[in-house]
Amino acid sequence: MSVEEDPAVMDRLKELNKLYEEKYGFAFLVFVNGTQKEIVPVFEKRLNEGTREGELQKA
Structure with missing residues (x-):
């Protein structure tokens, strides 16, 4: 099993993604040039520190 297929990740x-959609009203989008595991801290930071307006601008 590769890192990308890690069930825990x-x-x-x-x-x-569920929490993000509930908070902002749309799915999380990000360009990934690495592994799925590397997305988790980015996702958590954007979920915890972002605003809807800021996330719309980033998207």
Whole structure:
């Protein structure tokens, strides 16, 4: 199994996406040039520190 297929990482990403959609009203979008595991801290930071307006600008 590769890092990209880690079930724990996939579960965390699904959880974070649900929270993100509930908070901002749209799905999290980001360009990834690495592994899924590397997305988690970016996702968490944007979820915890972002605003809807800021996220719309980034998208």
